[in-house]
Amino acid sequence: MAVADASAWFVSVLLALFLRYEFDAWRIEWLSTVLLAVVMAGFFVLVGLMLGIYLGKYAYGSLDEVRTVTLAALLTSVVFSVFLLLTGFQAEIPRSLALLAFPLAVVIMFGLRFLYRLSIDRARLPAGAATPALVVGAGQAGEITVRTIMNDPDSPLRAVGLIDDDITKRRLRLHGVPVLGTSDDIEQVAKQTRAKVLVVAISNVSPEFLGELTDAGNAAGLRVLKTPTVQRLMEGPIGVQDLRSVSIEDLIGRTSVDTNVEEIAGFITGKKVLVTGAGGSIGSELCVQLAKFGPTELIMLDRDETSLQEAQIRLQGNGLLDGEDIVLADIRETELMRQVFASHQPEVVFHAAALKHLPMLEKYPEEAWKTNVLGTRNVVQAAMASGVETFVNISTDKAANPTSALGHSKRVAEKITAWAAKETGRPYLSVRFGNVIGSRGSMLPTFERLIENGGPVTVTHPEVTRYFMTIPEACQLVIQAGGIGRAGEVLILDMGEPIKILDIAKRMIAISGKDIEIVYTGLREGEKLHEELVGANEDLERPFHQQISHATVGSLSPENMDLQVWLDRMEHEKGAVIR
Template structure:
C-alpha cells in the first residue's frame, strides 16, 4: 500500500516529508547556502545601520565587504562541518532549526573574533557580530520556512481525494494529517479534526483545524461535507467505535480505523493502512498477550498433534503453533477438505501426501491408538468436536459419540503415548450446563481432569465463548442473511453472548498449555457480554441496507445469558490477569455408560434434569 507521506516502502526512495522532491538534491542544498549567505550579508548591513544609528557615512565600505565575505565563508565551512548542506535533516524541521541555531552562534563568535583581531584594518565594531546574530537566525529560518510552505502547497492531495475528517488530534492524528497533506497522490484530503480535549479547541495541525468535539460530529459533517471519517487511535475502544458509528448513521460517511499498535509496528505496516470498521471493533475483542518464552519452551522442538485441524479453531491453532517451530506438527481430522485447506495455508501446497496430515475419526479408538503409538506426539491440542446446540438437542447421541467418547479416546491414546501436555478445548456452555452440548463438554472437562490425575501430566481444558468468524457461528450467518436481503434472525431481544476472535481463542489455547496446571479449566476474561440484537442492528447499519429483524425465540437448551464460571467454581487468576483457573472434579471414564443414558429416556429430558446418574446414584456432571 502506498504510504500517505508520498514514499513507497517497496521502492525505498528515501524521500522524507518536508524534503523537496527533485532529481538534483545538491542543487537545492547549494541554493539554500546562497540564500543563507545573502541572509548574513543583510543581517550585517542591518546591524551596521543600527549600530551607527542610521549614519551610513561613518561605515567603512571596504571593511564591510571583507567582513561580509568572512561571514559567507564562515557559514560555508561551519555549515559543512555540521552537515547542514549535506541533506542530513529535512528542511524546516525542528532538528534542522536546532542545528541552525548552533551554526549561527558559531559563525557569530567567529565574526566577533575577526572584528577584534582586525579592527584596525576593517574598522568594523566588535558588537556587529552580536547584533547581526538574531537577524541572521530569523533570515536563515525564514527562507527555510517559506520554502517548506511552497513545497507543501505543491504536495497537497489532488482534486479527486476524498474529503476526510479525523477523530483524534493527538500524535497519530497529527501524523495522519501531515502525511495526507504532503502526498499529492493521497486518496484522502483532511478537512478538519475532531477531539474531545477542550485544550485543543483552537488547534491547527498542518493548517487543518480542530472543529469540535465528538458530540459536535453531525454539525461538523454538515459544514465540511466529508465522505470519510478516520478514527486516529490505535487499539480504539469498542464503545468509542459504537458511538462514532451511531453519530454518523445515515450521513453517508465511511468510518475507517487504524490497525492495532502491534500491527502498525510490524514491517510493512504504516499509518496509512486504514480499514473499515469490522464487527470485531464494535464488539471490542482484543487478543491476550502470549508470553512467548513460556510458550516456546513446551512447543519448540517437540512433536505436536492437533485434532480437528481442519476446523476454524484447529486450522488457526496449527498456523500459530507452526510459528513456534515444533519438531513435527501433526494435523488430524476426518474432513479431508478441511485438512487440505489448512495444509495450503501453512505450506502453500495441498498435496496431502506428507506425514503432516492424518485422516482419522476420533470416534475410532483403535485407529487413534495406532496413530499415537506410531507418531508419538508429546503435546496434543484437542479441538475436534460437535458444537451446534440445536442440532445436538435433536441428535444427542452424536454428542456422546464425539464430544464425550471421542475425547476419552483421544485422552487414552495420549496417555498410552506418554503425552506430557494435553489441552482440551471446551465452551462456556459447560458452565452450569443446560444443553446437550454443554453437558457433553462438561463431561469432557471432567474426564480430562481424571487423566491429569492418573498420568500426573499437564492435562487441562480451556473454556471460551462464541468465536467470531468460526464456521457455523452467528456472525457469518448474519452476514449471509444481510447479503441475501434478510430477514436477520435473532432468538430474543435480550439474549447476550460472550465473544472472542479466532486468533484470540487460539492464543488462549496455546497459553493454557504453558501456564495451566493439571486438572484445571482455564477461562478467558472476555469482558462484558454483548447483546445479539445490538450486533445485528450494527451489522445491518454497516451494510447500508434495509433488512428486517425477526425474533425466533430461544431454542431448546439455549440460555438467555451465558456464564463463564459456574456457580460452584472458583475464579482465581494466579498467573495471568485475563485468565481464570478453576479446578474440575475428575470423572473416571470407566463409569460412563451410554446404555444407562438410554434407559433414562431422551437426552434432551436428561439434560434438562441435570444429566444421567450412575446406578450408585452419583451425578456424572
C-alpha cells in the same frame, strides 16, 4: 538552499551594521563590510556541508535540520566574533557585528525554509475533487493521519476538520487543519464542513468509544474509516490506502488480555506437538502460534482434507499434503488414534476437534456423543498410552451448567480429561471460553451473508447475550493453559461483559448501509438466554494470572459411559449440571 543560506548571511551582516549605526550609511566601511559578509557566508556554507545540511542528511523541515542549522549559525557567529575581537579587523567594523548578525541570519534562513515548505505543501494538497473528511483525534496518530492525507496530491480524501474531546486542543491546528469540535459535535461539524467521511485516528481506541463514534458518524451520514494499529504506525510511513472501514470485530472486540504466553510457552520448545481439528478456525490459528515457539515437529490432524490443505498453506506456504506432519484421520476411530499416536509419539497435545453447532446437535445428539465424547475418549486414551506429557482439551462456556447436547457432551469431555489427569498425575486439563469472533460457521459470518443477500437478519431473542473473544486471544489462552494449568483443572478466561446479539446485528446493518429487517425467531431447543462461564459448585481461584480462573471438575471413567444412559440423563437434567 546553500545559495539561499549564503545570501541570508550576506544580507544579515549588512542589516546588522545598518542597525548598529542606526541606518547611517555614511559611517559604514562598505568594502570591509562586504568582504566580511562574503567570508562569513562562505564559512557558514562550509560548516553546513560538513554537518550534512545540504547533503540530504536531514528530513526537510524536521527538528533535526532546525537544530543543525542553528548550531552551524552559532558556530559561525562565535568564530567571527573571536576573529574580530582578536584581530580588530578594520577599526570601522564593530566587534559585535557577528553576534548581531546571528539572530538575523537564523530568522531569514528559517523564513526561507518556511516559505519553501509552504509552497511544497500547497503543491501536495489533495485536489478539490477529493472527498472532505473529518479526523477524530488530534494526538500523534491524528497528526500522522492528517499529514498523510494533506501531503498526498493523489489522496482521495481531503482533511477539513479535526474532532477531539480534549478541551485544551480546541484552538489547535495540525498542518493547517483546525479542531472544530468534540465527539458530541460530529453531526454539526459534518454539516458545517460538508464532510462525507469520518476517520478515527486514535491509538488503541476502545471498542466502546469506537462504537459511539461509528454510531455518531452513521447518524451524520458519514462513512467511518479507521487508521491502522499503533504497531503499523510505528513501522513507517502509511498511505491513505492503509485506512480501512470499521469492522464489527473492531466494535465488539475487547482489549486483549495479556496472557504472557511468551513467558510460559517453554513446554512447547523442542517438543513434538499434535493438534487435532487442525483445519478449523481455532486449530489452524493455534498451529500458527505454536510454530513460533520452536517445536521439533508440529503434527496437524483433521478429518477434512481441504481444511488441512488450507492450514498447511497458511503455515508452510504450500498445500502439497505430502508431509508426515499432515494426518488425515477421524478421532471417532479408536484404533486409528492409537496408531497415529504410537507412530508420531507426540509429547504435547491440543485437542481442538469437535462438533460445535448447538441446534444441529440438538437434532442429532448421537453425533455429539460420537465426536465430542467418544472422540475425546479415544484421543485421551491414545495420549495416555503413548506417554503424552501435556494434554489441553478445548471446551466451551456451554459446558457450564449445560442445557444442550453440545454443552452436555463437552462437559463429559472435560470430565474424561480430568479422569486422565487423575490416572496419570500429569497436566491433562481443559480450557473454557465463549464465542470466538469470526470463527468458521459462527454468528458474524452468518450475519454478513444474510446482509449480503438482502436479509432479513435472524436473531433468536431481543435480549440474548453472549461472551466474545478473538481467535488469536483464544489460542493464546489455550497455549498458556498448557504452561500454568494443573492436572484435572478447567481454565476460564475473564471475558468481560456479555454483549447483546441484537446490538451486533444493528451495527452490522448500519455499517453495510443497507435497509435490512431484523426478525426474531425465538430461542432454540437447549439454547440459553445468557451464557455462563462457571458452573454450579465450581470454586474458582486465580493463582497465576488475575484474569484467568482455575476450577476443578469431577472425573468420569471412560468405562462408565453408555450412550443411552447419557441421553436419558441429559433429557432428565435439562437445565441442570451433570455432576
